[in-house]
Amino acid sequence: MEITQKEDILNKFPQFEQPLLVEIMAHSTIRQVEEGEEVMRTGQYIRSTVLLLSGLLKVYREDDEGNEFLMYYLEPGSACAMSMMCTARDEQSQIMAKAVTDAEVILIPSHLSEQWLAKYKSWHNFVIASYRQRFEELLLTLDSIAFKGLDERLVFYLKRHVKVSGKEIRLSHQQIALELNSSREVISRLLKKLEQTGAISLQRNYIEVHDLEVV
Amino acid sequence: MEITQKEDILNKFPQFEQPLLVEIMAHSTIRQVEEGEEVMRTGQYIRSTVLLLSGLLKVYREDDEGNEFLMYYLEPGSACAMSMMCTARDEQSQIMAKAVTDAEVILIPSHLSEQWLAKYKSWHNFVIASYRQRFEELLLTLDSIAFKGLDERLVFYLKRHVKVSGKEIRLSHQQIALELNSSREVISRLLKKLEQTGAISLQRNYIEVHDLEVV
DNA sequence: GATGTTCAGTGACTAGTATCACAAAGTAGT
DNA sequence: ACTACTTTGTGATACTAGTCACTGAACATC
Numbered sequence: 001m002e003i004t005q006k007e008d009i010l011n012k013f014p015q016f017e018q019p020l021l022v023e024i025m026a027h028s029t030i031r032q033v034e035e036g037e038e039v040m041r042t043g044q045y046i047r048s049t050v051l052l053l054s055g056l057l058k059v060y061r062e063d064d065e066g067n068e069f070l071m072y073y074l075e076p077g078s079a080c081a082m083s084m085m086c087t088a089r090d091e092q093s094q095i096m097a098k099a100v101t102d103a104e105v106i107l108i109p110s111h112l113s114e115q116w117l118a119k120y121k122s123w124h125n126f127v128i129a130s131y132r133q134r135f136e137e138l139l140l141t142l143d144s145i146a147f148k149g150l151d152e153r154l155v156f157y158l159k160r161h162v163k164v165s166g167k168e169i170r171l172s173h174q175q176i177a178l179e180l181n182s183s184r185e186v187i188s189r190l191l192k193k194l195e196q197t198g199a200i201s202l203q204r205n206y207i208e209v210h211d212l213e214v215v
Numbered sequence: 216m217e218i219t220q221k222e223d224i225l226n227k228f229p230q231f232e233q234p235l236l237v238e239i240m241a242h243s244t245i246r247q248v249e250e251g252e253e254v255m256r257t258g259q260y261i262r263s264t265v266l267l268l269s270g271l272l273k274v275y276r277e278d279d280e281g282n283e284f285l286m287y288y289l290e291p292g293s294a295c296a297m298s299m300m301c302t303a304r305d306e307q308s309q310i311m312a313k314a315v316t317d318a319e320v321i322l323i324p325s326h327l328s329e330q331w332l333a334k335y336k337s338w339h340n341f342v343i344a345s346y347r348q349r350f351e352e353l354l355l356t357l358d359s360i361a362f363k364g365l366d367e368r369l370v371f372y373l374k375r376h377v378k379v380s381g382k383e384i385r386l387s388h389q390q391i392a393l394e395l396n397s398s399r400e401v402i403s404r405l406l407k408k409l410e411q412t413g414a415i416s417l418q419r420n421y422i423e424v425h426d427l428e429v430v
Numbered sequence: 431g432a433t434g435t436t437c438a439g440t441g442a443c444t445a446g447t448a449t450c451a452c453a454a455a456g457t458a459g460t
Numbered sequence: 461a462c463t464a465c466t467t468t469g470t471g472a473t474a475c476t477a478g479t480c481a482c483t484g485a486a487c488a489t490c
Contacts, residue, residue: 007354065479131346138350138357139309142360145360151446185450189365204457204468397477400438
């Protein structure tokens with residue numbers, strides 16, 4: 001069991017040097033997360049750095065009235081940037097993270113991930129790269145909300161979905177509306193339009209993406 | 216001259232340990248920036264970490280059509296998080312930064328700011344804290360765009376302005392409209408409404424904020 | 431103080447999105 | 461196959477914000 005897990009970690013994080021992998025194995029815990037389960041909640045205190053080993057997480061923001069919007073997805077081999085920034089003094093999470101599929105996460109105690117920054121070059125690089133990637137993805141999300149109409153945002157959303165989980169999207173219009181902080185009817189109408197151009201085809205709880213570039 | 220500057224730096228960054236201040240003095244350059252001047256452009260390669268010594272910078276995002284929206288302000292004693300993330304491999308800036316007032320910035324060569332992470336605890340903490348603060352501010356901006364109407368966004372904008380440069384706001388409606396990616400007429404109407412509630416009073420190129428909490 | 435320029439105020443219209451109400455289609459359980 | 465439930469489709473309506481066209485006020489320059 002331990003050996004398989006270690007190999008798994010090595011597979012997902014090949015850039016880590018051997019001694020770091022050993023430390024990860026020795027001091028971190030692996031947690032199984034079920035589809036739909038919340039990995040992190042707004043306001044929750046963070047004591048661990050979260051790495052994703054398998055599955056898919058969505059990271060999103062939620063306001064007081066329960067509205068939400070998607071920030072980005074986390075794929076295996078990546079880390080929750082928020083959990084890395086909350087190291088030192090028991091800070092609170094500003095975001096929500098939920099498992100889109102069953103997933104496995106590695107939890108590394110904050111004080112260790114802090115130490116490793118100085119100790120392991122590969123860890124340090126990984127952390128900086130994670131910050132940067134998340135920041136950039138956040139900027140893309142921001143752009144799409146600030147500058148684009150809902151039609152373009154929907155296309156952007158679908159494209160992102162295709163990238164992380166393929167051309168067969170199993171979501172109801174309601175779920176999509178929620179993640180874009182819009183309403184079901186509007187999403188239905190826009191999807192219908194996309195179907196008419198031939199970019200996608202629609203069935204119940206199912207969207208098949210043909211070509212979103214032509215739109 | 217050098218001595219004054221060194222004391223300035225110490226004043227703005229009291230958390231830095233003495234040897235670090237010495238290094239900053241020795242290896243960084245100070246650049247005077249005039250009001251309205253661009254400190255950083257989207258797509259520009261970044262070779263320095265930027266610290267703000269005096270004045271006020273606005274950091275914003277711009278799209279292909281020249282639309283923009285404000286991400287946040289940088290005040291003296293803070294750093295451009297983007298410039299810190301672009302260390303290693305000559306990355307490009309994703310953002311614009313412009314001087315709102317005359318300003319002085321410290322430019323630290325990227326390779327040094329990288330080294331200092333391991334060498335100086337205070338630098339390391341400063342960098343992490345900067346990431347976190349910018350990330351949080353960005354999330355607030357994102358919230359206001361995603362969840363709120365323009366009226367609330369305007370109040371949010373005015374509040375932020377009061378925080379960084381006081382209750383007397385010397386801006387035209389046009390400039391505000393630009394930063395919120397809206398149009399002049401709409402901003403004029405919303406400001407008028409705020410004036411009617413007594414929250415602000417309006418004159419040409421001038422807004423005096425009385426109390427934005429009541430709104 | 432006449433003139434040109436920038437800034438602000440306002441009404442009319444339009445486009446995009448949200449909301450409401452309801453119908454139709456698909457799915458699951460019995 | 462009947463029922464209950466979920467999902468999708470669609471028209472009518474309302475609201476927010478953007479656009480256009482124009483007016484008047486404040487300021488600068490000469």
